[in-house]
Amino acid sequence: MIRWFILTAVLPALAALLKHQDDGDLVDRLKRRDPQALSELYDRYGRLTYSVILRVVHNEGVAEDLVQETFLRIWNRAAAFDQTRGALGPWILTVARNRAIDYLRSVEGRASESIFQIDKLEHPALFCDLESGILNLDRVRVVQAAMSKLNANQRMVIELAYFEGLSQTEMSERLKQPLGTVKSWVRGALKTLRDEIGEAVVVA
Amino acid sequence: MTHEEMSELYELYALGVLEPVERAEIDQHIADGCKSCTAAVKRASVTNAIVMSFAADAEPPKRLKRRILAAIGVESRNLSWLVWAGASAALLVGLLWFSVESRQKSEELAAARAVLDIVNSPETRAVSFGAGPHGNVFVNPSSGVLLIATNLPKLEPGKTFEMWVIPKGGAPRPAGLFKTDANGKASHVLPGAIDLSTTGAVAVTVEPDAGSQAPTSTPIIVAPLAGS
Numbered sequence: 001m002i003r004w005f006i007l008t009a010v011l012p013a014l015a016a017l018l019k020h021q022d023d024g025d026l027v028d029r030l031k032r033r034d035p036q037a038l039s040e041l042y043d044r045y046g047r048l049t050y051s052v053i054l055r056v057v058h059n060e061g062v063a064e065d066l067v068q069e070t071f072l073r074i075w076n077r078a079a080a081f082d083q084t085r086g087a088l089g090p091w092i093l094t095v096a097r098n099r100a101i102d103y104l105r106s107v108e109g110r111a112s113e114s115i116f117q118i119d120k121l122e123h124p125a126l127f128c129d130l131e132s133g134i135l136n137l138d139r140v141r142v143v144q145a146a147m148s149k150l151n152a153n154q155r156m157v158i159e160l161a162y163f164e165g166l167s168q169t170e171m172s173e174r175l176k177q178p179l180g181t182v183k184s185w186v187r188g189a190l191k192t193l194r195d196e197i198g199e200a201v202v203v204a
Numbered sequence: 205m206t207h208e209e210m211s212e213l214y215e216l217y218a219l220g221v222l223e224p225v226e227r228a229e230i231d232q233h234i235a236d237g238c239k240s241c242t243a244a245v246k247r248a249s250v251t252n253a254i255v256m257s258f259a260a261d262a263e264p265p266k267r268l269k270r271r272i273l274a275a276i277g278v279e280s281r282n283l284s285w286l287v288w289a290g291a292s293a294a295l296l297v298g299l300l301w302f303s304v305e306s307r308q309k310s311e312e313l314a315a316a317r318a319v320l321d322i323v324n325s326p327e328t329r330a331v332s333f334g335a336g337p338h339g340n341v342f343v344n345p346s347s348g349v350l351l352i353a354t355n356l357p358k359l360e361p362g363k364t365f366e367m368w369v370i371p372k373g374g375a376p377r378p379a380g381l382f383k384t385d386a387n388g389k390a391s392h393v394l395p396g397a398i399d400l401s402t403t404g405a406v407a408v409t410v411e412p413d414a415g416s417q418a419p420t421s422t423p424i425i426v427a428p429l430a431g432s
Contacts, residue, residue: 035278042269048257050268055259064268071272090253097256098220113220117227121220126249147258162255167221190215193251 023088030078038075045089046071049096056100056163066103070096082128091127098122101165110170146196154189157182205229210241214248319393321347329400333427341406341427348395349379349406353425356388359410366411367392368419372404379406381415403429 026044029037049070054063073095081091098118105112113121150158160166160174168186172179205213210230216222217230234241321344322328328344339353351367359365364383368376382392408425409416 035273035276038276039269039273039278042272046264046269046272047261050264051262052256052259054262060265064264064271067264067268068272068275072275075276087250087253090250093253093256094218094249097252101220117220121218121249126218126246129246147255158255161216161219161221162252163259165219165221167223168216169223186216187212190212193255194215194248 023086027078027081027086027088030075031081033075038071041074041088041092042071045092048089049092052093052096053100056097056165057103062103063100066099067096069099073099077124081124086124086128088127091122091124094127095122097162104165110165142196146193149192149196150189153185154192157185158189158193161186207233207238207241211244214241214244215252218245218249218252319350319391322350322393329429331406331427331429333425337408337424339425341429343398343400343403343406343429345400346397348393348398350394351382351390351392351406351408351425351427353384353391353408354387354389356384356390357410357424358388359383362413363410364413364415365390365392365408366415366419367394368407368409368423369394369398369403370405370407371402374404376407376419378415378417381411400429405429 023044026037026040030041046067050063050067053066053070054060057063057066070092074092081088098113098121102112102118104110147155156175157171160171166174168182169179171177171186172182175182205226210233213222213226213230217227222230230241234245322342325344325347327346328342331341331343333339333341334353334355337353337356339351342350342352344350349367349369356365364381366381367379369379370376379394380392382390384390405426405428407419407423407427409419409421409423411420
């Protein structure tokens with residue numbers, strides 16, 4: 001079953017990402033393994049993390065377990081994070097999604113990503129050395145605009161890639177559409193997102 | 205793949221949904237040191253996170269935060285709550301164990317419930333007592349009296365401990381019989397409402413096995429309810 005993006009639900013979630021651009025001090029304390037810092041981290045990102053994971057697994061009990069796994073992983077790997085120019089929120093969401101997709105793949109009997117591969121996709125260094133204002137208020141409108149420009153097929157394949165972790169081949173099987181057709185939907189959707197969002201993400 | 209073709213796949217690469225062949229090719233390209241592609245993968249990772257934040261807002265249960273903090277060995281900041289909970293759990297176990305010998309099931313459950321009520325309530329007054337036999341008395345106006353004592357003397361055969369609730373200026377009222385474990389420890393509960401303002405003390409004496417209606421020996425424990 002396909003669940004569509006609900007554009008009206010965007011603002012509260014993004015607000016959580018935007019509210020805490022200044023996570024430097026928090027990261028610093030996480031690196032020193034200050035337990036109070038984990039408590040604050042949860043206050044900032046717990047709800048957003050839970051929302052993303054629940055969206056993928058559709059089971060509240062499982063979502064709780066995976067949120068816990070996510071925060072423990074962040075706690076254990078924070079030492080490798082650069083507090084001055086890192087994007088903590090995107091890192092946490094990436095770790096959260098990987099936990100959720102990994103779970104989904106295992107219950108659906110799909111092949112899991114190797115541990116090595118997952119480690120690479122959520123390596124702290126990927127979310128560091130970014131410009132400090134990488135997430136700003138303007139981007140809320142940019143994201144909304146980008147999403148609203150996608151047509152129904154494009155939204156569907158984005159949904160399948162982001163929240164179900166399907167490859168283009170798997171999408172083609174699921175949707176009973178030729179691989180070439182699926183690829184063109186994906187290419188078009190990503191180009192729109194990249195043009196609208198990606199260009200605004202400056203990498204140092 | 206050309207450089208151009210790869211640049212269209214970075215979001216999927218960062219999501220981990222590329223086919224193995226395409227992924228291997230990009231891995232190799234990045235390993236070869238393509239600076240612009242490394243930067244593009246970072247950009248794609250952040251873009252992906254922004255898109256994921258489109259997930260419908262959902263509120264996690266309150267217990268989740270406690271659970272996560274407990275997993276790294278941090279107790280809740282509400283320490284007193286935890287002390288009460290820990291004490292009540294320990295007492296419950298002790299009480300249930302102690303009860304098995306002498307009480308009916310329903311009485312055990314009622315007593316266990318009373319212990320929890322007494323220990324968990326903010327209304328409860330705690331009084332510690334003793335140097336020889338020592339411990340605590342917990343008195344709750346609506347739930348009753350809980351006694352926990354250690355270092356109690358060994359009873360002669362045919363004897364038992366009896367607890368008393370002593371009204372101010374009145375005669376002691378029987379508050380139940382109990383025995384100790386092998387180590388001289390005991391917990392005993394008197395369920396039911398009790399008026400703190402008219403109660404002066406809680407005491408324990410040694411009595412004949414059947415119990416007494418009035419104390420027949422000198423108390424080994426007296427716990428005055430200070431301020432009452």
